[in-house]
Amino acid sequence: MKRLVAVLALFLIPLSAFAVNATSTSFYVRQNVQSMSGGNSTWSFSTSTSFRFLGAGGQTAVGTSTPGTNYSLGGGILQNLTESIQPAYTLAHYHWRNDDGSETTATQAVGSQDVANSAVAKSTTVRLRVAISNEGGTEGSYTTQQFRLEYGLKSTTCAAIVSWTDVGAGAGDWDMSNSANLTNGANTTNIALGVGGVSDENNRFVTSNGSVLDTASQSSAVSVASDAFIELEYSITALTAATDGGTYCFRVTNAGSTSLYTYSVYPEAVISSPLTFTTTTNQFGTLTPGTAKFATTTLSVSSSNSTGWNVILSGDDRATGNTTLDLTTDPSVGITDQTEWIPGAATTTAGNAVRIGSLINSADVLAFRVMTASGTAAFRASAWWGTTDAYTDSATTLWAGFASSTASNKKIGNTSVTSGGTALSTVLYYLDVPTTQQNGSYDGGLTYTATANP
Secondary structure, three states, X not given: OOOOOOOOOOOOOOOOOOEEEEOOOOEEXXXXXXXXXXXXXXXXOEOOOOOOOEOHHHOEOOOEOOOOOOOEOOOOOHHHHHOOOOOOEEEEEXXXXXXXXXXXXXXXXXXXXOOOEEEEOOOOEEEXXXXXXXXXXXXXXXXXXXXXXXXXXXXXXXXXXXXXXXXXXXXXOEEEOOOOOOOOOOOOOOOOHHHOOOOOOOOEEOOOOOOEEOOXXXXXXXXXXXOEEEEEXXXXXXXXXXXXXXXXXXXXXXXXXXXXXXXXXXXXXXXOOOEEEEEEEOOOOOOEOOEOEEEEEEXXXXXXXXXXXXXXXXXXOOEOOEOOOEEOOEEEEEOOEOOEOOOOOOOOOOOOOEOHHHOOHHHOOEEEEEOOOOOOOOXXXXXXXXXXXXXXXXXXXXXXXXXXXXXXXXXXXXXXXXXXXXXXXXXXXXXXXXXXXXXXXXXXXEEEEEEEOO
16 A cells, blocks of 8 residues: 655745845855945846856845945845844934934034933933834834833943833933924934934835934834834933933833844933032222232032033233223223233143242232132142242242133133032232322223033
């Protein structure tokens, strides 16, 4: 008796795309869609004049396709050998942008993609551009995605963050920011890197995407095929609860799920530390020619900036041929200024300040110095201003004239540490005039500026 045995062979042949890169001496097949170059007029995916890549049944691999000539798509059974069946949604690139224009005209906030924004002020709208590419297939677990932006406070690395929060949840450290320049749900376009775009990570840009988001942190359902990538733009703001000086990482999920998601990079943003600055000044009073008078300004600085702060000083009216203090009734009459201050390259390098005995115009001048009796040690630079606070001529008490408002360097002190609360520093003024100085009231303005160090 003969028995008939039926054998059923079942083959799953996916139809998704993959990339090819080959030469006559070296041939390899990549799992994901990758960039390549070279080729001849017949077979654009090869630099060989005779190489041909055929799939099952003899069908020829498809050549290059939009948006450029850097991607080559294949067909046939080899796809099953080279590509994941499931999607692999990869956050591939990001770029911070300013909220100063539309989706196409806004400018970049940092000079290139995949670079952290290191100076984000609270309650200020910033825009984050991200690219999500499907680096896998579409045969298994392929569904539409709702791309949600989430954040977490960085301690060691972004990947180590355990607690992630939906940016749109509200009452946290970050929230969405309704921008007058954007329309929520509009389509993003494939903008250039120079204005805040990102590199094309795959073969095809998903044009109908509804991925401009300023009031919602989560996109509507979007399909991203295995040869495609999508760009999303989120308009967000750091709230007052955000950690001063803290670094925040961002990621995109499918409505909170990270299944089938990987992160080549994490967008990062650093919250600027607040700085408060006040001054209090007393007056010289009545002058007697030949007798020096002194006055002070107290600087009060408070900053939690981890890299410290600096202060610059200039005379509002100080310029070539013009003095800081002018006769109130006749601005053409002024009091001689000491030589304009030029700081050293660092606070440990001397500037051009001098002792009273070396002041110009027989010491009948207006001058200043930073006292060493108060303030943070790093700020009251002894190399610039001396080590003592004598009111008479001393080799360790140094003075200089006010810088003009257009001077390239007007810094009078700099510290590389936080104030740790409120730091007080004192600026001491010196004034003496000759007997020929015209009588009357003299006035002039000074401008102090405190800035957090980058």
